Amino acid sequence: MSLLDVSDLEAGYETGQILFGVDFEIEEGEAVGLLGRNGAGKTTTMRAIMGADLPRIIGGSIRYRDTELLETASYDRADLGISFVPEERQLFPRLTVAENIHIAASSADDPLPAEEMFDLFPELDAMRDRHAKNMSGGEQQMLAIARALVSNPELMLLDEPCEGLAPQIVERLEDVVARINEERGVTVLIVEQNVATAMSIADRHYILDEGRLVEEVTTDRLREDDELRQTHLGV
Amino acid sequence: MSDASEPAAAGRDRLRNALSRYRVPIGILLLVVLLRPVIAHDALLGSSYIASAMLIWMLFAAAFNLLYGYSGLLSFGHAIFLGTGIYGVAIGIRHFDLPYFVAAPIGVIVAGLIAYGIARLIVGYGEIYFAMLTLAFAEAIHFVVNADPFGLTGGADGLRSDTTPAWIESFRGRSVVQLGGGEFELYYFVALVFVIAMLALWQIVRSPFGRTLVAIRDNEELARAMGISTARYQTWAFTLSGVFSAVAGTLLVIRNSGASLENFGMMTGAEVILMSIFGGISYFFGPIAGAFSWFFAREYLTNLEMVAIPLVGTVDVGPILGYWRFFFGFLFVVVIVLSPQRGLWGFVRSIADRIRDRLAEVISE
Structure with a gap:
C-alpha cells in the first residue's frame, strides 16, 4: 500500500474550481516532485493534503496509510506524521x-x-x-x-522552498532536502516551478497542467525530453 | 586586553544578561515603588489619590492584552470579567456575609468559568465574529445585572453599602488596611496583589503556552498545520485573561467602595481596549503605559485650571480641559499615526534605542 494516495481530487476556492480530478500515489521513502506552471494547482494540492488555508474540497479522497485526510482535522494531520x-x-x-x-x-x-x-x-x-x-x-x-x-515526520511536503533565493543557497537547500530523504528515510513531496531543483531532489515527478495530472515521468526522462518540458512547464 | 580585565568583563556580561532577563520583574517592582511618590510630586498631580486605581487598571489592561496582544483576539466584552470580580466580592460580603478572602476567589473562579464557557462557544468563528460575539455577551450580561435577579445585584443602583471587607477602615476618603496586627494604606495591599498577578502573567507570556499563543497570532494556518489545536489555546487564553481581569475586579471593588452597574458597561470594555492600543499591544508593558497615560491625562487635565501664557497672561482653561476625553482622543490619534501597532510604549522605546545608539557612536568615537 502506498504512503499517500490522492485520488480523483477536485478542489477550488470561492473564485472557482482549481483541481479537476487529480490522481497520484507516493510510496514510502520516495522523493517525488509535483511540477507545473503558475496556477496549475500545485499549491492547492499541497494545501488540500495539509488542510492549511482550506481550499474547498469538491470531491475525491486523500488517503494517508489507513486514514482519510479529508475527514481529519488539519491539526490532527500533523500527528499522523506529515509536516x-x-x-x-x-x-x-x-x-x-x-x-x-x-x-x-x-x-x-x-x-x-x-x-x-x-x-x-x-x-x-x-x-x-x-x-x-x-x-x-x-x-x-x-x-x-x-x-x-x-x-x-514520515512525509515532508515542501512548497517551492527555493523560490527567490540565491543560487548557492538553493544548492545548499537541495542538498539538505536530498539528505533528509536519503539518510533519514523521510518521504518527500516537493512542489516546484524550478525544474532543476525538483530534478536534483526527486526521482519521479507528476506534472500538473490546468488542474489535471498530465504526465508521470522519471527525472531522467524529464531531463532528456525537451518537448515535454516545453509543452507543460514552458522551460 | 590584559588577562586581569577578563573576569571583570565576564562579570559585567553576566550582570547585563541578568538585568535583561529579569527586566520585566524589575520593571514591575520599580513601578509599584515609584508610582505613588512620582505622581504625588507637585509638578505632576500633587496627590497620590489615584495610584491604586491606576495599578488596578494596569492589571486589567495587562490581562486584556494577554488575549488581544498575545493571541490576537479582540474582546469587546472584558467588562464581564472585571464586573464579575467586583460583583462577586460585593454580593459575597453583603448577601452571604462571606469574608473577602472567600468571596474574592469565588468571584475569580466564576469569572473563569464564564470566560471558558463563552470561549468554547465563540472561538473559531474568525476574528471579526469573535469580537462581535463578545460584544453581544457583554450586552446580555449587562442586561441581566441591570434586571437585579433575586435582588442580588441591586440593578441600576449597584451595590454601594455593606460591601467593604471588615479589615478596611475608611476615614475621610482614605482607606486603611488592618491585617495581621499591622496598619497600612490600601495602596500596598493593591500593590502586593498587582505584583503577584503581573509576575504570573509574565510567566504565562514567556511559557511555552504563551509562545504558542504568539505563534498562533503570527500565523494561525501554519500553527494548525504543525498540529497545534489553535482553538484550544485560544480558549485557554480567553479564560486566563478573564481570570486576571476578575482579580483586578476584586481589588477595584475595595477601591471604589462597592459595585456599580457601569462596571459591566460598554464604556468599561471600550476603555480597556483604548488604553491597551494607546500604550502598545505588542509589548508587555504597553497596556500598563496606556492605563497610566489614561488616568494621568484625566486627572491632570481636569485639575488644571489656570495656565500662564507669556504675553497673554493667565488663562482659565478649566472649562475646556473638563472635556479631557477630547484631548486624550487627540493624543490617541497622534500616537497611532506616529507609531501604529506599537503605541506609546513602542514610541518611547524607539526613542530610547536611538539615544542609546547615538551614545554608543559618540563613545566609540
Whole structure:
C-alpha cells in the first residue's frame, strides 16, 4: 500500500474550481516532485493534503496509510506524521529561532532533539535568539525546514522552498532536502516551478497542467525530453 | 586586553544578561515603588489619590492584552470579567456575609468559568465574529445585572453599602488596611496583589503556552498545520485573561467602595481596549503605559485650571480641559499615526534605542 494516495481530487476556492480530478500515489521513502506552471494547482494540492488555508474540497479522497485526510482535522494531520514547509518561507516572525523549533517539537508526539537541527544547519546555531523576522531569506528557509523536520515526520511536503533565493543557497537547500530523504528515510513531496531543483531532489515527478495530472515521468526522462518540458512547464 | 580585565568583563556580561532577563520583574517592582511618590510630586498631580486605581487598571489592561496582544483576539466584552470580580466580592460580603478572602476567589473562579464557557462557544468563528460575539455577551450580561435577579445585584443602583471587607477602615476618603496586627494604606495591599498577578502573567507570556499563543497570532494556518489545536489555546487564553481581569475586579471593588452597574458597561470594555492600543499591544508593558497615560491625562487635565501664557497672561482653561476625553482622543490619534501597532510604549522605546545608539557612536568615537 502506498504512503499517500490522492485520488480523483477536485478542489477550488470561492473564485472557482482549481483541481479537476487529480490522481497520484507516493510510496514510502520516495522523493517525488509535483511540477507545473503558475496556477496549475500545485499549491492547492499541497494545501488540500495539509488542510492549511482550506481550499474547498469538491470531491475525491486523500488517503494517508489507513486514514482519510479529508475527514481529519488539519491539526490532527500533523500527528499522523506529515509536516509542511509552506510557500514563502512562513514562520512565526515574532518568535526566535529556538522558539520556532521548540514549538514544532513540543506539538509533536516523538520529536527529534533540537540540537540535531542545529547540527544540520550550523547557520541557525549562531542565531538561536534572533527573531525570525530579522533573518535573511535563506536563513528563514533553513529554519522553516528545520521546523518541519524536528517533528520527526514520515512525509515532508515542501512548497517551492527555493523560490527567490540565491543560487548557492538553493544548492545548499537541495542538498539538505536530498539528505533528509536519503539518510533519514523521510518521504518527500516537493512542489516546484524550478525544474532543476525538483530534478536534483526527486526521482519521479507528476506534472500538473490546468488542474489535471498530465504526465508521470522519471527525472531522467524529464531531463532528456525537451518537448515535454516545453509543452507543460514552458522551460 | 590584559588577562586581569577578563573576569571583570565576564562579570559585567553576566550582570547585563541578568538585568535583561529579569527586566520585566524589575520593571514591575520599580513601578509599584515609584508610582505613588512620582505622581504625588507637585509638578505632576500633587496627590497620590489615584495610584491604586491606576495599578488596578494596569492589571486589567495587562490581562486584556494577554488575549488581544498575545493571541490576537479582540474582546469587546472584558467588562464581564472585571464586573464579575467586583460583583462577586460585593454580593459575597453583603448577601452571604462571606469574608473577602472567600468571596474574592469565588468571584475569580466564576469569572473563569464564564470566560471558558463563552470561549468554547465563540472561538473559531474568525476574528471579526469573535469580537462581535463578545460584544453581544457583554450586552446580555449587562442586561441581566441591570434586571437585579433575586435582588442580588441591586440593578441600576449597584451595590454601594455593606460591601467593604471588615479589615478596611475608611476615614475621610482614605482607606486603611488592618491585617495581621499591622496598619497600612490600601495602596500596598493593591500593590502586593498587582505584583503577584503581573509576575504570573509574565510567566504565562514567556511559557511555552504563551509562545504558542504568539505563534498562533503570527500565523494561525501554519500553527494548525504543525498540529497545534489553535482553538484550544485560544480558549485557554480567553479564560486566563478573564481570570486576571476578575482579580483586578476584586481589588477595584475595595477601591471604589462597592459595585456599580457601569462596571459591566460598554464604556468599561471600550476603555480597556483604548488604553491597551494607546500604550502598545505588542509589548508587555504597553497596556500598563496606556492605563497610566489614561488616568494621568484625566486627572491632570481636569485639575488644571489656570495656565500662564507669556504675553497673554493667565488663562482659565478649566472649562475646556473638563472635556479631557477630547484631548486624550487627540493624543490617541497622534500616537497611532506616529507609531501604529506599537503605541506609546513602542514610541518611547524607539526613542530610547536611538539615544542609546547615538551614545554608543559618540563613545566609540
